[in-house]
Amino acid sequence: MTATKRNKIIYWIATIWLALGMVSTGLVQLLQVKEEVEVVTNKLGYPLYFLTILGIWKILGVIAVLIPKFALLKEWAYAGFFFAMSGAIISHIATGNSFGDVAPPLLLLVLTVLSWYFRPADRKTVSVNQ
Template sequence: MNKRNKIIYWIATIWLALGMTSTAIVQLVKMKEEVQKTSLDLGYPVYFLTIIGIWKLLGVVVILLPKFLLLKEWAYAGFFFLMSGAIISHLCVEDSMADLFGPSLLLILTILSWYFRPANRKLVGSNYKTVRANRS
């Protein structure tokens, strides 16, 4: 991995971790504005905030740790689905473009972090075979 890709990876990953952590905290403490937006504006139940807040924090831990390659893939996929779902939800209720900024930025950071991750953080053919062999 060249130096440029490593820099892109760490910048994207650190900002992704900060963004996911800060939004998870807001969701877990159920800030008034977040409850308003999620339940009244978007129509999701309030308990949804707890579920996605916990999953975001777990995903951040997995993405930052050097091991757990299969869980890392799941975390990136979860972040992708969560942020694309947030974008679609805001579009469906015709929210302003400002409401799309946060989820769009986190979606871009998710893609950049996933794409530029180093080889030792990727689940590739040989790693997958190793994981399967260890399970047997």
């Protein structure tokens, strides 16, 4: 198997799992599922409207990552996923939550990095030296 083919397989596996994770958690946040409301408002101390913001941005980010073209928009989506998941990890750690609470955003953070790193050339921004 060539390195290019291997990288493409890694990219699509990571990206599909990332998309599923972000869409599912985004929907849970948009629908304000009771357990999610409890965690975000009581355990982490964030306002309820934060769920709506996160849910909308996660779903829009997945669309940006999956659609063809728009490489710069993809970079922003990956950055948003990275900041949201690293923020979630830090929030859970800062409030003394268990590793079980840290594991889901940690997994999504790893998938974000893998998807970004292994993305094909046509999904990257091109840098031009002047």
